[in-house]
Amino acid sequence: MNKIDIRYLAKELNLAISTVSRALRDSHEISPETKEKVFALAKRLNYQPNANASGLRGQKSKIIAVVIPDMVNDFFSLVISGIEKITQAQGYHFLLYFTHGDHALEVSFINTLANGRVDGVLLSITDENNNNEHLEELNRKGIPLVLFDRVSERMDNVKVTSDNYESAVTATRHLIDTGCKKIAYLKVHKSIPVGTIRESGYLEALEKYSKQPAPLILECTNDNDEAFAAIRNMLEKEKPDGIFASLEKLAVVCYRVCEQIQLKIPEDIKIISFSNLQTAALLNPSLTTITQPAFEIGETAARELLRIIRKKGGAKGDVVLKSRLIERKSTSK
Amino acid sequence: MNKIDIRYLAKELNLAISTVSRALRDSHEISPETKEKVFALAKRLNYQPNANASGLRGQKSKIIAVVIPDMVNDFFSLVISGIEKITQAQGYHFLLYFTHGDHALEVSFINTLANGRVDGVLLSITDENNNNEHLEELNRKGIPLVLFDRVSERMDNVKVTSDNYESAVTATRHLIDTGCKKIAYLKVHKSIPVGTIRESGYLEALEKYSKQPAPLILECTNDNDEAFAAIRNMLEKEKPDGIFASLEKLAVVCYRVCEQIQLKIPEDIKIISFSNLQTAALLNPSLTTITQPAFEIGETAARELLRIIRKKGGAKGDVVLKSRLIERKSTSK
DNA sequence: TTTTTTTACGGAAACGTTTCCGTGAAAAGC
């Protein structure tokens, strides 16, 4: 089978390669009749321009890279779906990379991407406390970068996030409003900024709206069994009547602990959690959540990136999207 | 900022471009000392070979395409994770495409991919009943293709699936064993082969292991509200004591219906479902599932594809992976 | 009519690699 490239089309039509190329790109220098002939043949032979050749010549690939920690919860699945919607609509493609929480892997990905493979990068930072020389380098090379969800304040790229502080206040206040007198805040030990920001929201709300004498913060590890033990210990010792989990996996562990030590939700203890779990409504009892606009975060980040790619450096406007409190049975009075 | 290409390295080291290229690829024609110098400079300048240029010259991109219907349930997220593990380990990249159930979109994706952009394609077919001329075309062009989960028996590409028939038998039998006398099978109207295969498993099990006089099959639409109405109607009229849902979304709808018409699970009715829902254990009551080895399907499919890419056409061995029955409260006696 | 502009196209360079082919010098074989 003959491979059909632009050269073959040209030969077949008795035209110069340049003419065919221009016709395909609908240049005004080409007569309508010639265009017609070229289009017809191209369609008939299902001609597809070689991506590497165009990319090499034009110094662009129509591909962006999406770098995220992983896909173990629904949040990033939804973000990806949002990104896909935009890239698909605008004729772009995307490569997907998981850093698995490994900063070195992130550095490696970013470095190997700065070689014409992609026109831009969408990144949710793996470890926000680590250095980001690799990102500075990306900026120096002029490769558009948009950060989302897990961002670094030290970078002045466009950032797309959700209102973690405000919704943490809302969540805490919701527990207070439903009668909780002693509210615990659960986080993971790796102090990712989003965790810290949510914590300040919790503290702020306690201060302002509650009479609780002292905050009650439990720092768990990433290990589920360890978290289970820690939470159980805390529940038995401190006996809080409200729990605010900063991550959905912590809420899930809480459910298990409560089952084991026979605490009834929401009678004995109320639980609220940040979560994008699509089955939150089906848990036993259904879980009240602060749900981030994950799909919209993906859409917005992608849209911003493509805008920058086209305009070669547009306005640097951060975008903060609103999360929603979805009240369910785990916090009913 | 100077862009550092191989030409720049050559000039800097007073070497020919070809020498540098060979050194970087660790050719035996280059002396160890020269290699050292080249490696050192390349590392110092963080040189990354231009992907489009290598791709164009070498006619390969080290990128594969992954085409799936969507990511609305955990199954495909897990598959993607499995694929990522393999591509990452073997130095490949992957582009992700969603067909959203639109056959024409699948055709369009496949066609535009056959232009050197990717070295191979991993596909879960959108509509197995539709024609697959686009896939034949891909085969003719010599672009490796591996099908997974939703495959077409008419294609003789490598296929990676799970044991839908056997596990449907197992699922039905599980309901029979827990005492169900009248078991309904729930499917969606689009007769995707996987649905049909599961149905035959259900029928086979009824025939062999149950005294149920006739099968009870309900065909739902993709619309959740319609499915709700249909299931409710069926439950009230037929009063089955066991439900086998071929898709997890149907099981979820069942839960809602049961709640509304006050049927107790598992006392009044038992439910089992194909599902990869990570929170199946947390539902109320926890849901007994047939869980497909999604991650392994992704791993296997990717591994097979990369093998074919390297060997340029290896053995055509289909792979069937085993699903697991995970017994939970929705089917307890 | 002559000159200028426009139209519609052709030729060739360039994008950054990889690899084929060639070659002088050193090493090996005789």
Add this chain to the structure above:
DNA sequence: GCTTTTCACGGAAACGTTTCCGTAAAAAAA
């Protein structure tokens, strides 16, 4: 000591586009 082989590298072509530059012919302007 002469021929042959090996070694280590250089030059240039090729991958398939896009676009710059050039140019006959036709159209417009003079």
